Amino acid sequence: MQRCAAALLACVMSAGAQEIRTTQIASGIAAPTDIQDPKDGSGRLFFVQQNGVVRIFRGGAVSSRPFLDISGKTRADGERGLLGLAFPPGFAQKQRFYVDYTDLNGDTTIARYQVSTDREAADGASEVVLLKIAQPFANHNGGQIRFGGDGYLYIGMGDGGSAGDPMGNGQNLGALLGKMLRIDVESDPGNVRIPPDNPFVNAAGARPEIWAYGLRNPWRYSFDRASGDLWIADVGQDAYEEVDFQAASSRGGENYGWNRMEGMHCYPANCSMQGLTLPVAEYPHSQGCSVSGGFVYRGRSSPGLRGIYLYGDYCSGRIWGTERQGTTWLTRQLLASNFGITTFGEDEAGEVYVANATDGTIHHIEGSLAPRLTTDGVTNAASFDRGLTAGSLATIFVAGILDDPGVMNAGGIPAPTSLGGVSVAVNGVNAPVLLIANVKGQEQINFQAPFEIRGQSTVKVMVRRNNQSSAAVDVPVLSVQPAIYTIQGGAAVVHNVDFSLVTAAQPLVPGEFAFFYATGLGQVKNEPATGAGAPLGSLATLIADVGVTLGGQTCDVQYAGLAPGLVGVYQVNFRVPQNAASGAQSLAIAVAGATSPAAKIAIR
Incomplete structure (x- = not known):
């Protein structure tokens, strides 16, 4: 895998081998536009057809009886038709759902339906139209609707069509076209409310329904079920297709650039990129012509x-x-399928499906059983910079080691070389594993880099889960790689001598003693065996000289070495300078010519 030169740009490349495969699960789905899971424990998938029909798939078969048929309200014509389906949270109890279709005039319609008493078909007479949006042209209707983790309904709207956004809708906050909308349809069923935290609620001249703007034709978007992040595939004009990303922490208001930019390129030339959120991935029309967004596999x-x-x-x-x-965002081709890909879907278990409009088939996507890691994912446990230091705690960011969210810790010391069936081999020798975790979709392993790798320039690291092994990656070995442990926001983990944690409410006091934990500080005296806790008696002190600075001032260091009783963790005891400035100050440690990234700590 190749790393991109620019950290915020995406790198697109081809893969020599097919990394995924597909297995057909259904056929006879005419012009599929959406695949939805009701999340009601029924094991059903709902296949949406452009002609206005929704069909149920369960137990390996497609029901011959339509779940919904609104073919009399819409027309499958070019980019028009029944385009989206969404089930609200708690559908099993509520038994209502929402659709996005273009009516017989070509205008976007967002409507609510109820399920009939037999639960296998909708009540066709129960339609409540919630929103109508006029469409000036026949194309670029968007069409995806989906509930976010916040319980609100998100609606992807194209720019109104034609070519080049002739009406300027993408950048016009007074128009609903070319936007991602966010509305409340559940707190007062049958009516539309505006979430009070929508970004343009109080903006003069702006539509309060808008969540984000600068979109050309968002054709399929999804929320990562683990992290809540939003991924938007936006169809390009003549040259580039793009994928946009919005972190779960976003408060909305992003401008994704259309029609000032197409992908990462000005449209037309010499545009201003100020205030724009650029794509995380793009590809040219030499590799395709119309992107269809999918899912983060979970x-x-x-x-x-x-x-x-x-x-x-x-x-x-x-x-x-x-x-x-x-x-860095990394992109690679996984499969050349020859499908006419119109949509992807995700079931209740997180499995992903893809629709082939060429022959009306639906396929399950399958990939590797083995864990996956990259050389950049093998890091210092405190700074998360790539590399290993002999004897220090390290972290591997990896996929495929813990299926369910949670944390599994080693039961004691000496640390085991396998935890939950997961092991880490460094040059073929299993290393001590202290933790495996899956938190908001991020899987990781904390392990000790063996003391035995000292003096080597690189090592091969491989992760094994039960009988499945990852590919080995080459990882650099550094004599020192100092880093201070921090918590969210970059605050140093510093303790007072009574072991209480230093916080903004309980800051350090000039002249007092304190200590912090670190990693990557290098060779020590009285070195313990790999996997064993550092000695409690004759301490494992650092061989190299150590310098600690706080707010730019040098601190007296009372001790620097492995933390007694711990595996792979260093402890540094220091005294706060008498004349230390108050407020948040930078804390850093230097050893053998290398300085740690600065961490922040509060001083009274």
């Missing part, structure tokens, strides 16, 4: 795919995977 049947956003192209049938490695 299922169990293909652990090696977890954490990868899957998407494809309608014209070329290529399927790509994009994932974040640190601050």
Whole structure:
């Protein structure tokens, strides 16, 4: 895998081998536009057809009886028709759902329906139209609707069509076209309310329904079921297709650039990029013509795919995977399918499906059973910079080691070389494993880099889960790589001598003693065995000289070495300078010519 030169840009490349495969599960689905899971424990999938029909798939078969038929209200014509279906949270009890279709005049319609008493068909007479949006042209209708983790309904709207956004809708906050909308349809069923935290609620001249703007034709978007992040595939004009990303922490208001930009390129030339949120991935029209967005895989049947956003192209049938490695977005082609890809779907278990409009078939995507890691994912446990230091705690960011959210810790010391069936081999020798975790979709292993790798320039690291092994990656070995442990926001984990944690409410006091934990500080005297706790008696002190600075001032260091009783963790005891400035100050440690990233700590 190749790393991009620019941290915020995406790198697109071809793969020599097919990394995923597909298995057909259904056929006879005419012009599929959506695949939805009601999340009601029924094991059903709902296949949406452009002609206005929704069909149920269960137990390996497609029901001959339509769940919904609104073919008299819409027309499958070009980019028009029944385009989206959404089930609200708690559908099993509520038994209502929502659709997005273009009516016989070509205008976007958002409507609510109830399920009939037999639960296998909708009540066709129960329609409540919630929103109508006029469409000036026949194309670029968007069409996806989906509930976010916040319980609100998100609606993807194209720019109104024609070519080049002639009406300027993408950048016009007074128009609903070319936007991602966010509305409340559940707190007062049958009516539309505006979420009070929508970004343009109080903006003069702006439509309060808008969540984000600058979209050309968002054709399929999804929320990562583990992290809550939003992924949007936006169809390009003549040259580039793009994938946009919005972190779960976003408060909305992003401008994704259309029609000032197409992908990462000005449209037309010499545009201003100020205030724009650029795509995390793009591809040129030499590789396809119309992107179809998919899902971040979070299922169990293909652990090696977890954490990868899957998407494809309608014209070329290529399927790509994009994932974040640190601050870099990495993209690679996973499969040349030759499908006419119109949509993807996700079932209740997190398995992902893809629709082939060429022959009306639906396919399950399958990938590797083995864990997946990259050389950039093997890091210092405190700074998360790539590399290993002999004897220090390290972290591997990996996919496919823990199926369910949670944390599993080693039961004692000496640390085991396998935990939950997961092991880490460094140059073929299993290393001590202290923790495996899956938190909001991020899987990781904390392990000790063996003391025995000292003096080597690189080592091969491989992760094994039960009888499945990852590919080995080459990882640099550094004599020192100092880093201070921090918590969210970059605050140093510093303790007073009574072991209480230093916080903004309980800051350090000038002249007092304190200590912090670190990693990557290098060789010590009285070195313990790999996996064993540092000695409690004759301490494992650092051989190299150590310098600690706080707010730019040098601190007296009373002790620097392995933390007694712990595995792979260093402890540094220091005294706060008498004349230390108050407020948040930078704390850093230097050893053997290398200085740690600065961490923040509060001083009274």
